[in-house]
Amino acid sequence: MGLTSKLGGMGVVTVKLEDAINWSRTRAMWPMLFGLACCAIEMMSAQASNYDLSRFGMELMRPSPRQSDLMIVAGRVTRKMAPVLRQLYDQMPEPKWVLSMGDCASCGGIFNNYAIVQGVDEIVPVDVYVAGCPPRPEQLIHGIITLHERVKQERLDDWV
């Protein structure tokens, strides 16, 4: 094998199946292209040249929920938007994760009123919360790495 010999003839690498699956999941976790409000602009910044989210295997933002693994709820969720958001979540294939970006998505933020859902965790299960109004792109990236660390801890028998 040409490639194997170039790599130093490593032969066989043994690894736990769990680790291999979790590793591959963190290296190609496609987020959904789903912006709601101000935080979506910072999410775009994180995606663009200066912060370059593709360093973490995320260069593809999928507009379709059926092709995405991670839902970044970027912005305030209104009562009118909540059923749409839940439907999008239901359309995502397993395994799926939710990252709540910003204060509005996490707890309603400064908008404690009739229109805003006080935290997106009322309608979808959230894995990681990122604080800030809006969070800096660095904060979002930190949240994503935190999520990756969590995914690496997952056990196969938890979801089989």
Next chain:
Amino acid sequence: MTVSEITTWQGDVEQLKGLVSERALSGETMVLNMGPQHPSTHGVLRLLLELDGENIISCVPDVGFLHTGIEKNMEAKRYEQAITMTDRMDYLSPMGNNLVYCLAMEKLIDLDVPLRAQYIRVLLAELTRINSHLVWLATHALDIGAMSVFLYCFREREKLLDIFEIVSGQRMMSTYFRPGGLWRDVPEEFEPAVRDFLDYFPGKIDDYENLLTSNPLWLDRTQGIGFLSADDAIRLGCSGPTLRGSGVNWDIRKAIPYSSYDHFDFEVPLGQHGDVYDRYIVRMKELRQSLHIVRQALDNLPGGPVRSNNRKYVPPPRSELGQSMEAVIHHFKLWTEGFRPPEGEVYVRVESPRGELGCFLASDGSPKPWRVHFRTPTFVHLSALPHMAKDHLIADLVGIIGSIDIVLGDCDR
């Protein structure tokens, strides 16, 4: 559930009457839902499209997916506290929203603003306009298929956000303008940072124009698309670059100058045909004009205070608190119960990056506003969208939405 059950629409046909033509009810034309989750609707806009093949027969916007209740929430806050709410309306031009709300408060209580503060406001409002236009260009080009412009625009935008962070400590939601002036004077690093940007940015506008302005693909996708005649634009209440793209010379900075815009020399770029391409050209020229205004403001920046001396409305500087009992009392009163403007109603308008942004403020003499209402350009422009989109291909709709530069936070509030 069978495939035919899934693909057939389950809703009530009666609800569609009046929105779409009779042909749609009989199944001759197709009714298609676009959004609220769509990559090209710039947020959470939903459009109900009636299609004959790929041609749009009618287009009905459905807004309110981002209705935040900001106007109502502001009634529960004191006047100065409510500034933080305005940032989050049109989140691409926070300083423009701060400005219109502060101007409304200042008009209500007849508060003077020092010239230095007015100049810094103009400077930052123009930088915000550049910031907003950069996001518009990035997303508009991305929608039509030019990915690299997106990456370039966001690279330059970071430099602007750094400037906003220098003055206010926040990248986007700055809340820097306050009634009677500014939160504080600009720090030392501000001027070199802006000068760096002034030297750096003109070459970048050239880069964008090289990529797009005479690119045959870009011309094909934008010229003759989304036509809006001057009469129609006025009739539909358009303003800003959408109106000026149709050749109407109306810019509130020139027509009704506010915040000392009459001290600055700048041109109002106009389009000729009123199509997507002309609106693009107008905004690209506005980028250069905004730079021109920023340069003038920086060169002629006067000295002096940045907050009014009217202690009944503006808190005293920190340095006075240790020496003057009156200052302590004013400080305490302002931060515990806020100021009480006289009863009355005002309407103030500014030229936001998207068009005429108006603020109606009614006071009943209490420390909280009795009613705040914003006349936002995106809401008006969305009502002009069906007119522009009619008889176009569905693929062109994406370009038309991009060309009116909608921000749903601005529309729904």
